[in-house]
Amino acid sequence: MATLEIGQPAPAFTLRGADKQNYSLGTDGARLTLAVFFKTTCPTCAVAFPYIEKIFQTYRDAGLAVWGISQHDARRAKDFAAKYAATFPLLIDDAWRVSKQYDPDYVPTLFLIAPTGAVCERVVSFDKAGLNRLAQTIADRLGVPPVLIAPDNDGVPAFRPG
Secondary structure: OOOOOOOOEOOOOEEEEOOOOEEEOOOOOOOEEEEEEEOOOOHHHHHHHHHHHHHHHHHHHHOEEEEEEEOOOHHHHHHHHHHOOOOOOEEEOOOOHHHHHHOOOOOOEEEEEOOOOEEEEEEEOEEHHHHHHHHHHHHHHHOOOOOOOOOOOOOOOOEEOO
């Protein structure tokens, strides 16, 4: 299997959240869904999480759902999210059922999924240019002003491999 590319259909899935609710792609009423695959042991994920939270806070009221898809158990996912002040829902994929369908080469990998089910943007690893491009795509698709998510001068390198 190969990592999903922009324009490909995103496989439908249902995962249980750390909050014990079920989340199903395409049935939550979101105008866009950002699926963020991560591991709690990934230092690059730790760098990315505050930026992902900023995306969530910026665009959630306009119709963006952000789901952190943990490749570890609920306890570890909740501890990781708390450490980095992430408030978006955490979905547990510790058996890697959904991860195998999306097949990200690295974590973090972010897939922006349109209501049609197509992947409309993808960001791999920690990439400031990619995060800003993602935010622009989200803003364009939701019809809201774009926000700079990852400024050059915030003391964090522009790229960090996953």
